Amino acid sequence: MQAIIERYRRSVLQVATPESAGTGFYLGESGLIVASEHVVRDHPEVVIQNRQVSRQLARVVFLDSLHDLALLRPAAPLDLPAAELGPAALPLEGETVLALGLPLGAKFSATQGIVSGARREYHDLLYIQHDATLNPGNSGGPLVNGKGEVVGVNTFDLQPGQDMGFALPVRYLRQTLADYLSGNGAIGARCYSCGNISFEGQNTDEACPHCGAHLLLPNQMEPGGPEGVPYTIEQLLQELNHAPALARLGPNTWQIQEGSARIQISYHEETGLVTGDAHLCTLPAAQLPRLYEYLLTQNYQEECLSFSVKGRDIVLSLLVYDRYLNVETGRRLFQNLFEKADHYDNILVEKFSASWKYADEEE
Numbered sequence: 341m342q343a344i345i346e347r348y349r350r351s352v353l354q355v356a357t358p359e360s361a362g363t364g365f366y367l368g369e370s371g372l373i374v375a376s377e378h379v380v381r382d383h384p385e386v387v388i389q390n391r392q393v394s395r396q397l398a399r400v401v402f403l404d405s406l407h408d409l410a411l412l413r414p415a416a417p418l419d420l421p422a423a424e425l426g427p428a429a430l431p432l433e434g435e436t437v438l439a440l441g442l443p444l445g446a447k448f449s450a451t452q453g454i455v456s457g458a459r460r461e462y463h464d465l466l467y468i469q470h471d472a473t474l475n476p477g478n479s480g481g482p483l484v485n486g487k488g489e490v491v492g493v494n495t496f497d498l499q500p501g502q503d504m505g506f507a508l509p510v511r512y513l514r515q516t517l518a519d520y521l522s523g524n525g526a527i528g529a530r531c532y533s534c535g536n537i538s539f540e541g542q543n544t545d546e547a548c549p550h551c552g553a554h555l556l557l558p559n560q561m562e563p564g565g566p567e568g569v570p571y572t573i574e575q576l577l578q579e580l581n582h583a584p585a586l587a588r589l590g591p592n593t594w595q596i597q598e599g600s601a602r603i604q605i606s607y608h609e610e611t612g613l614v615t616g617d618a619h620l621c622t623l624p625a626a627q628l629p630r631l632y633e634y635l636l637t638q639n640y641q642e643e644c645l646s647f648s649v650k651g652r653d654i655v656l657s658l659l660v661y662d663r664y665l666n667v668e669t670g671r672r673l674f675q676n677l678f679e680k681a682d683h684y685d686n687i688l689v690e691k692f693s694a695s696w697k698y699a700d701e702e703e
Contacts, residue, residue: 341438344488345450351423353390354442354589355398355412355480357383358566361590363441363481364388364412365490368422370521373412374513376480376495377403380410384561387588390448393418395586395595400558402520403529407465407512408495410480411520423482426489428511430458431468439472439494439505441481453505460506467506468492474505477590483507527559566592569607569662573614576670577605580678599682602697605674607662614665616658616674618681621694623652631692638684644673645680653697654688656681 348365355364355375362379366372373388380386380400389395402411431437435455442448453472460467468483474494483492492507519537520528526539533553540557548555563585566574570592574584577594587594592607603618624631635647635654648655658677660670688694 341436341450341452341486344438344484344486345440347421347488348423348438348440348450348482348484349448350390350392350420352440352442352448352481353388353393354477355379356387356588356590358570358588359591361442361477361593362479363443363477363494365423365440365480365482366418366420367425367517368420370517371413371417372401372517372520373398373414374423374480374482374493375410375412376493377405377408377410379479380412381405382561384558384563385585386412387586388412388414390442392420397585401525401527402516403558404516404519405532406530406535407508407516409493409508409513409516411516424489425514426485426487426491426510428509428514430466430509430511431455431485431491433458436486437470437472437491438484439470439474439478439481439507440484441474441478441494443475443477456504462506465512466509467495468509470505470507472505478505527557529555529557531555569609569614569665572665572667572670573605573607575667576674579667579671580675596678598678600696601678601681601685603678603681612662614660614662614670616677618656618677618685619650619653619697620656620681620685621654621688621697623649623654624693624695627692631688631694634692642680643676645677654694656684 351366353364355362360379362376364373364375385397385399388398398412398414401413433455439451451473453470455470457469460469478494481494482490483494485491490510492509494507496506523539528539530537531548534551536550542549546556577584582596587596589595594605596603601618605616607614639646646657
């Protein structure tokens with residue numbers, strides 16, 4: 341299984357919009373990425389990334405709300421291994437499977453389980469029931485068998501982390517692919533009401549030409565954007581020359597790269613806190629007392645910024661309440677965080693032998 345995991349580590353990507361985050365996987369020859377429709381819904385473009393693919397926009401070219409599938413096309417073909425689609429036949433009960441994805445916005449993960457029910461019917465569709473752990477963010481990720489073949493697309497679980505997940509069998513994905521490719525590259529969608537396919541130019545009234553039900557194609561959707569405090573955060577990022585659409589990791593979460601430092605910005609609505617956390621380096625094996633003394637000293641000298649250690653990560657953080665945040669104050673505070681993060685990580689590596697936090701992701 342390890343060889344399969346390593347191959348799919350490169351093929352599986354994170355898919356994010358301002359409202360949600362999920363997983364996708366690359367098909368190779370067609371240049372398409374498979375994702376879940378409910379993750380990309382209402383967005384003509386989404387953000388994709390993994391360890392090999394820098395954060396970039398991908399266009400939504402096909403929506404299939406009936407099967408909860410979406411097809412994405414990046415601006416240029418990706419240099420990634422292609423996922424291998426398995427046969428249309430359902431896997432057998434007791435067969436070992438891997439659920440692959442980027443749950444909770446985390447790094448790539450693989451959980452192993454078995455097929456506990458090969459034919460579970462829900463809303464007139466068959467699903468594969470399995471006990472490989474799923475979490476929020478796994479939606480759209482591949483369910484892979486012991487041969488490295490995609491047998492399903494993970495779509496939902498009864499309760500996150502409760503070891504009862506469901507995957508849409510690959511037979512439906514094969515049909516969705518065939519239906520999209522029949523349009524010769526035109527943007528399209530499947531009508532949830534009648535199941536028929538419409539392509540651009542066929543539903544000028546935003547209605548299915550087959551049954552009249554309301555139907556929007558991806559290119560008929562207006563680019564969405566946040567409101568309130570998240571909107572303010574995106575405005576200040578824009579002023580600091582960071583494209584907000586590429587910074588989005590999901591709802592109320594953004595990530596940017598400033599020099600060698602990576603900063604994650606989060607808005608916590610319940611508490612009203614806006615945080616900026618720069619995970620700079622990992623602790624060295626030696627010189628810890630001297631390093632801690634340096635960090636504590638800098639905490640007294642830095643305005644609105646503080647160092648902490650989380651696990652083995654050295655983190656430089658900014659905390660500000662939403663009621664004090666506007667574009668001007670936010671621009672000044674976050675610009676200071678960005679500059680100091682890029683400044684301090686070099687000092688920690690060069691003077692205290694700390695290790696670069698994301699060195700392994702550049703290999």
